[in-house]
Amino acid sequence: MNDVAESKGMELTSVFAAASARADQWRHLNALARAWAGAGGQGARATKLRDQCGRLMQSINRFEYCWAYPGARLLEAIRAAHAGGDAAAFARLVQKVSGAMLSGDYRQHESAWQAGAESEVSLLDALPPDADGGAQARPYFEVLVVTPTDPASWQRSSDDMRRMRRSDDQFLYAPVHVGSFEDAALAAMLNSSLQAVVIVDGFGYDSAHAIPDMKAFLARYFDVDRDDIEPGRLATKLAHAIKLARPELDLYLLSDRSPEKLAGSEEAAPIRRLFHHVEEPMELHLALLEGIRDRYETPYFDNLKKYALRPIGTFHALPIARGKSVFSSNWIRDMGQFYGSNILFAESSATTGGLDSLLEPTGNIKRAQEATARAFGAKRAYFGTNGTSTSNKIVVQAICKPGDIVVVDRNCHKSHHYGFVLSGAQPYYVEAFPLTQYSMYGAVPLRTIKHALLQCKAEGKLDRVKVIDMTNCTFDGHMYNPRRVMEECLGIKPDLVFLWDEAWFGFARFNPLHRRRTAMGAAAALTARYRSKAYRDEYAKWKEANAGGELDPKDASLLDKRLMPDPDKVRIRVYQTNSTHKSMSAFRQGSMMLIWDEDFHHVEGTFQEAFLAHTSTSPNLQLIASLDLARRQMELEGYAMTMQMTDLAIRIRQAINTHPLISKYFRVATPEEMIPAEFRESGIKDYGEPNATWDQIIDAWDRDEFALDPTRLTLICGAAGFDGTQLKGMLAERFDIQINKTSRNSVLVQTNINNTHSDAALLIKALADLSSEIDSRLSQHDSAAQAVFDARVKSLMVDVPDLPNFSRFNDAFREDPRSGSNEGHMRPAFFMAYDEANCEFIKLASNDIDKRLADGPDMVSANFVIPYPPGFPIMVPGQVITADTITYMRKLDVKEIHGYQAAQGLKLLKPSTLTTSKASSTH
Template identity: 55%
Template sequence: MASTLEDARSIDHFFSAPSGRTDRWRDLHAIARFWAKGAQPKQAVGAALDELGAMEEFHAFPGGELIAALRERLKNEDANGFLALAKRISLAIITGNYKHDSKEWQAVDLSLAEPVDVLPATLGEGAVHRPYFEMLTVTPAPAGRWPSMAAEFRRLRRAEDTFVYEAILVGSLEDAICAAVLNPDIAAVAIYEGFALRSAHDAPVLRSVLAAQQPLLDKVDEADLALRLAAGLKAIRPELDIYLLSDRRVEKLAGDPRAAMIRRVMYQIEEPLELHLSVLEGIKARFETPFFDNLKLYAQRPIATFHALPIARGKSVFRSPWIRDMGQFYGINLFLAESSATTGGLDSLLEPTGNIKRSQEMAARAFGAEHVFFVTNGTSTSNKMVLQALIAPGDIVILDRNCHKSHHYGLVLSGAQPFYVEAFPMVEFSMYGAVPLRTIKKALLDLEAEGRLDRVKMVDLTNCTFDGHIYNTRRVMEECLAIKPDLIFLWDEAWFGFARWSPFLRPRTAMGAAADIEAWLRDPASVVQYERQRKELGGKPSIDKLLDTRLVPDPRAVRLRVYQTNSTHKSMSAIRQGSMVLVKDVDFNKVEAQFHEAVFTHASTSPNQQLIASLDVARRQMELEGYGLVMNAIEVALDIRREVAIHPLISKYFRIVGADGMVPKEYRSSGFVDFLAPDTRWDDQLRSMREDEFCLDPTRMTLVCGTAGFDGTSFKGLLAAQYNIQVNKTSRNSVLLQSNINNTRSDVALLISVLLKISNEIEARLQRGGEAEQKAFAARVHSLMNEVPDLPDFSHFHDAFRGDAGETTPEGDIRSAFFAAYAEKQCEYLRIDSPDCDRRIDKGPALISASFVIPYPPGFPILVPGQVVTHETITFMRKLDVKEIHGYEKAKGLKLLKPDALISKKSHVTGNGRKKSQAA
């Protein structure tokens, strides 16, 4: 049955395009099998073949020859022949065999086939497999000539080529856009001028894809169609190499500023071999991994080591009768590639001048940054590097109180004053969301009202949050820059690095938003837009007026300074602790020296070679196949959401919280409810991504387990111990599921089967136990889902640690409070179950935290050094049923600063840390 337009626009239908394609081929195979048995009519087979439709034209395999062969066998009623060929095509698509086996492309029976040079698999005897990709070719040539054009590209292949590709030919801008969106194997695009604008197809799924690209299709100048297409393709998939072939004056065209995104402009009637070689060279430029390539060569050399790393070369391991098993487990190359040297083909991570420097430059290109720094001890260290490099004692940082502890410790080290802003609470799940923009703006405006705006150096936020809340990063930066045009932004995107390779998520990344703002600043219309708003606001608008207005910055005053930290190991194929710092800072030349000092301070002088190599390789993988991998991760997540929601028994005890449950309505101006809500289309999600203050990362799934009688910690343990399923974050009544580029549909099947088994066990237990068991279960669920503690907001810093803070603003000197606790005689302990705890909160002297107190879950500091302890915090701690609370010793209690120590501290606290920053 043909898909309707609404079906085609459903979110899961779109993101399942790759696996949906394999499903349709499997369906064709199944129907052909019934036809061969006489259980299905020929017409049903024809309808299933038609269902493959126009989308198959955007893939090189199976190609026109095999499709024609299928139709011929259908016409001749050769049921067994049709079945055999459909089965072979289906299997080749599922396994990817067609990418390296030339015989798969032939219509003849494989048992009779002679090898032909269609897709040679190797470079020669004993050579390795050549990576395969597809090249989209946009041409004005009539469709009848396309097979011969594809054959011409095939004949250009040479034995010495490192890669092999097949050409996909389309004749319009619309078809080119659809192909780039739907086919993740496309890695290069050749555009021949003169092609059409509109597609000849009217397939619903293609219309839905194009609906999301409508701005690209509006007001198109036919004379600039090729450049418009190139820009559109780059906006969707910036990693693509684009080649423009023209019969006009190519010299003039190459000089057009709009052609900057094109890798090469060529005269289209020249030798096609030049295009072929250029395409392969472009792929090679992304395939190259300078450090990893050199590390492999280094491991092959016979080297004697006289440095302090006995494990290098592996002799101490493989010659030992006691630890040889470690060598057998990890393999010889791990040890051959170890060294403490920075010469002989290697490089220094602290001061790279060779292949590490080149690897970092390639990563900057891939991630859309100006600079990238590799970090081998995690994003915790990356955050501290950025804070130390850019922030000095006395500076004020607008900081999400619920961010990762590394940010708080970074401020302790730098001596800056945190101005804590609160995220919206999600009390039902004992977690926080993200910080509303209105809250951030009010912090800046309050500081401006007190004459302290010059002290504010940075806004520091987590994007996306652990639970999947994504900021409208561009809007946040633009409105903050409208208040203070030289603000620095640090976006902790530890969990969001993969988003660069999704055209839907990319605009919400720090680098994606910075690129959009950069383009807006260059547009003369930006000044007009700013001046119009300035006139509308008048001379001295009130704070309320500014809070209610979507502010426009003055493009002539803005200094765009954006930093993004990225846990590459959390969402890409890097070894654990592999991280990157991404920089797009117009003033980086002024802070570069101190940034390097911060690197020297925090980076190990013995960085792990394998970690550096894995960062290099992770970048390569994402540039060459990241688009398809991320699309698959989203599809996996949507599959899980759908299967949990529709299963009659699983949905009785478990549910995945929708966007409406994770993001309050006031932050969803688009009206978006959830990914798989009835009548929701995937372009609704795109509108949410464009417009809403917060949207939800589809790969993050909050699975409620409290309705099954499990708290998050025990359910996490059950999944790991009994079912070999690992999850990370938990809350009082939920666990967080994350899909990533590693997951497969088999993983989905395992998860669903386990949830079903647990649900069946609950059902059986309730039936066996009768009314008593059912009441106990209901009470347990009620406790987990309804008797949840209120989440404590940040109270305030004690006056002893306020220094010269403003009258109405809450910033404080966290560094002095932190180090005050180093003198044990200045500290005391108090158990939270002690009667003295409540009495002192009510009557004094005040309880002042001497340390960070961080329960897991939820994993954010409920107390920081120098903070006044309140009833809300103590009540929350008393209701916590978690085993792990960092900074709290159950036997001794809270570590507090003594009142007399606070009095002495107050007398000299202003001496250190109140100097105006000259650093950034």
């Protein structure tokens, strides 16, 4: 946020992460307050600064009621110092608040809440020693209290709640009081420190605060019509609304209605516990702590800590357990010094003694997976300890059998393709839209997916189409609209299974912006939609207008028509894999499989078989524990962290693209550049002002076919004369900045919950230094040097190779060569290559390739060929190789191409092996 924005205050229509914007305002007020105090309190400058402080303080005060800290007393003291012209006191108090917000001192020290003399009274008494023998502070959180009582009594109520703290409480909390539906909804979205909401029946709807942009802000997250709320049901309506927007929060209701009747109703579904008004307050206090404890508990990690403290003799096949072979060694003792003792004491190959078995969990792993399902909004969850590569193969093998057709993005991760080889499923490859200028693909248009389904229907094999398999979001940040994709596909075949590879997107569950584009979010939304009377009425009208719901697969208009499934036939069957380690605090290879499958009982056995087939009998205990901990963190602070990382990404984007020097050579690609206009109905061009308000962005995410995840920044470096690999190496070697993915003329800057403002500054400073060097170098050279530079830029940004599409499977691997659909038997092609006699090699530069392309016979790939970057397979086993694929390979300047050895050449299946009889026998 720039100085102009800070001085005018926090406008809800333009702010995304309120915590970051609020902290910016307090820091700016701190600077103004110090300047006012330094001006001596007299004169025109002092008067101007005092007025600026007053205006900014007035803006800040609009929203401070949404947070417990600094609280009414401290805010009143600040206002009084300003009104009295006491610049020194004003500056001292503002600095106290700003500093405590930055450091978090208010969570630990009572003095941070006091306007008077400083004291070192600790707010947080130390807990008993933890498993490591050290003391730890009690975690702090805030509780929203929505109440009809007189605001004059709220401070007394807060004091009463604080007095209920006990020395043996595991957590500490501070209350935040509001008096209306609107104020409660606003606080729930602004205050990321909230962990619970206490709703006291009897409050009103309208806010008493004059915030002109409040209603527009709330409309982002809450679909509530106050005129539709029945009398007496405002409290439960609020509970439902908050649970949709912040599903992790615990909700409690205090009502003078009969709680025993309300408890069993649908109204009370989101409420954790109901109390009668006259209940003992201590019961509510204990209930609040118990709710946090349920989410804080990490069954596997907690047990592993206890296990590490036990005096165990190990007579199993893991010498490193307990660390004696390490610490007594003359040669690897440094291993123990580096890693520490805990990781060795917490190792075992046993599944007894409370450690549980990942392959057949009955204890703490089972409970950890149940907690994960709850946190991620799934019906079931399974832990994966060999990365999402293995998780994808488990799911594919569990839900597919030989002969099943899978409509799949040809550019998906290679694990999906190998899954088809293992399962015998036949991939029907569909193409994503190309971004040729960046040498990358986007995502698969819905029209393309529908065409594949209708093609199969026309040929009488729709019954064999089992799965739609897509990557959401893609490596480069392209997000599908899963609700729309699933609804329209289910309109063609109501029992389709969906596999969404959300390897990069696991964090998305934990904020309402990203959640709307997730598989589990879509599964929940569609389940509720199809069970509602409103949908039945909507479907009845659609059915009447569309030939009774009978779809003619030859009707081309269906590709552009909104399709709807029959609510009596539709089944919600959704699988999501996520690489927890890619976006959350888990060790490398930590993965999760999340399931929302109404027919899981039909595949539970095969899922278990696939899980056993691919999961090691010696899974890494630390990986399991880190998955348990990642869930805990995301459920308790994922909302705050994901909002802040998104906000930081947008700041980086704006800082780079508006910098007068950096933007000459580097820029972050915009949604307008990364998503063709036909898939952006909203017309949105970029994130953040002046390009779009957050209201417009959220509207775009609700309507557009594809959206771009703002946390994934495609940094275009070709205009600086660098290809992606060059810039990646330079950032690592010179600036200690690590980048993962590159393309011909870009690198991917992936922000995550680990990033800070300091990280952002490091990146921007590096780009500024590089830009300055390029500018200086070009200004000192003659026109010939400039021409060389321009030629390099042209080769990277203009002379880019066309991207090859999937061609077709050779007829030997198709059941009906006359078919218009392109599914094929990849498994026999894959295993035919195991016999060297079936294979031949042709050098890429050889004229033989051009002759074969011109005169035949077909060249048929014997294996997968995957260049890195960009990382998608340009050849799969059994695929006919065409001229555009060869041209693309010849123009590639990357060193890493999986499945291709330049010294040998392309590995092909010999034409003589591709007779129909031989291929069929391999089927």
